[in-house]
Every structure is written in C-alpha cells, then in structure tokens.
Amino acid sequence: MHTIPTLTDQYQRRFTYLRLSVTDACNFRCNYCLPDGYSCDSDEPNLSIPEIAAVAKAFALNGTKKIRITGGEPTLRKDLAEIIRVCKTTPGIESVALTSNGYRITRLLPSLVDAGLNQLNLSADSLHPAQFQLITGHDKLQEVLAGLDLALELGLSKVKLNVVLLQEYNKAEIDNFFAFVKHKNISLRFIELMRTGDNGAFFNAQHFRAQEIETRLLEQGWRKTDTGPHAGPAKEYSHSEYAGRIGLIMPYSKDFCSSCNRLRVSAQGNLHLCLFADENQSLRPLLNMPTEQVAQHIRQCVLGKKATHELHNNLSGSTRHLAMLGG
Secondary structure, X not given: XXXXXXXXXXXXXXXXXXXXXXXXXXXXXXXXOOOOOOOOOOOOOOOOHHHHHHHHHHHHHOOXXXXXXXXXXXXXXXXXXXXXXXXXXXXXXOXXXXXXXXXXXXXXXXXXXXXXXXXXXXXXXXXXXXXXXXXXXXXXXXXXXXXXXHHHHOOOOEEEEEEEEOOOOOHHHHHHHHHHOOOOOOEEEEEEOOOOOOOHHHHHHHOOOOHHHHHXXXXXXXXXXXXXXXXXXXXXXXXXXXXXXXXXXXXXXXXHHHHOOEEEEOOOOEEEOOOOOOOOEEOHHHOOOOHHHXXXXXXXXXXXXXXXXXXXXXXXXXXXXXXXXXX
16 A cells, blocks of 8 residues: 655654745735835746646645645735635645635635635734724725635635734734634634844834733633644634634744644745745746655755744744745
8 A cells, every 4th residue: 555655854743734825925014014015026936827736746745635825915816716726626635725814805705615715814913993904004804804704604614813913003902802703603813923034123012922812711711622633833722602712823932843734835936844944945946847756855855844943032034024925
C-alpha cells in the first residue's frame, strides 16, 4: 500500500494546513496593516490558475488536507471562484477556507460556495460602524455582518469573525463581542496585534495581551474546546449558554509555535516556513516539473523550519505588513 509522504520538520511538527496567498493587494487601509493604502512592491505577477493547481497538487501529495485562500484581499482576484474550485477538486484536499475583509462578500459568496468553499473568515475590529470605518477606512461593517449571516444560511462548516485587539480602538468593546456570539453560531477570534516591519510605534501604543480576555472567559464559565487536527493556532472556548465560541490567538505566549501545523505560499509562489521568517524559497521555477519533484523539494525545505519565531525579540523577519501573506 502506497504511503503518503508527510511534511514533518526536525521538531516533529506535522504540516497539514497551507495558507495560500493569491494577491498581496488590499482595498482596505487598516491602521495596523496598511494605514497609507496598498502600494505594489513587486513587478512579478500573481500565481496563475495552472500554477495554483501545481502548488495544491504538490502539497496534497505531502499530506496537506486544508488550504486557506488569503491575500491581501483575495476577492480582488476575478478568478477567485476558479481558484477555490481548483483547490477543492485536488485529490487529498478535504477543505478550502477563505479569509476576506468582506468588502463585497454577500455578492460573491454564493458562487464561491458553489465552487466548493467550506469555511469563511471575515473581520470586524469593531461592532460600531463609525469605529469600524476609523480602523479600516471603509464604512462596510453591515456588509461584513450580513456576510456572516449569509455564510451560516449557506451551510458553511465553519464561520469565523476575526478581531485584532487594539488598546485604543476596541478594548472597551470586549463585552460587546462576547454578547455578539450569544445567539450566533460562529467563532469570534481575538488576535493579538503583531509587530511587523513598519508598525513599531503603532504596536507599542496599541498592543495588549489576550491573556486578560482568557482570564475573563474562565471567570465567566467558558471552557477550552478541541479545535480539530487541521485547525489554526487559536485556543477556542465554549459556554453552555452561548451559541458561538471565542477563540484567542496569542503569538507572544509561551510555546505558541510548538503546535504549528501550517505553511505559507505567497502570491508570487514563495514558500514561507513562518510568517515572521527572514528567508523564503521560490517554488515558481519548479511548478512545471513533475508533482513529486515539487513535493520532494517542499519536504526538504520544511526540514529547515526554525523552532519558533522571534517576535518576543521584536524581530518580524521579512514581513513588512500582514497583507503580504494574509497574516
């Protein structure tokens, strides 16, 4: 019986989850990511559909089960539905997820679900329209919230709302976010602000630890739940009186990297072993080769993954802003 290779590093971490960026362009101007708007940094084109298919096949051959399509903002790709279809029909890929800012998600979502989309992550760093606009540069909160409801109506297996924690902009809303999931079957995930190459002063002013929220959850009777083998890095909590769940992504916590199960490929086809690594490996020149050769190259690269990021030392590697790789 043929044994499927696995992507396992020297620390015995197994990687079954690929975050695939399909563009680094974004139409939002979030104050923690692209406060001055998107500026193109590369003349190299984004991965084409055939190249995306080749990436998906190589990772699937190595045991990858889940692909998350990210950006920038992936809905800026007019061929997004085809990208999802190509990934979902790749033998071995069990689920395809999408992370989006939700700018026009209600118009697009039915066709994306028809193409095979299983999971959706949207973002709302405030539940107040004016504050949402202050953070993102767009008055789109109602579209995002309508997108959550539509995703639930369409039967997606997992629907999540991401919230980047910002001391000045949304710390006072934590109770409102708790209340938001009282009757809504979603996972609301608080994400600690991460330092990147160009947000040092903003990070120092706005970062606060999600440990404060975790303490509050435990005091209120929330209990930690299992998130499954191919889930992301969130610690998730549930409560018997709430339809939804609360997740915490705490990259500055002890041993955060010990359970890492995901790799990243940029919109130009570069393999990033860590969001905050200095180095990356270009897969693009290999994508016209036999799939096994590409898969073998990826397996070799993974052996060089470091034990942990160095965010705690204020080192964010080559990541200038989170739009580069979709966070």
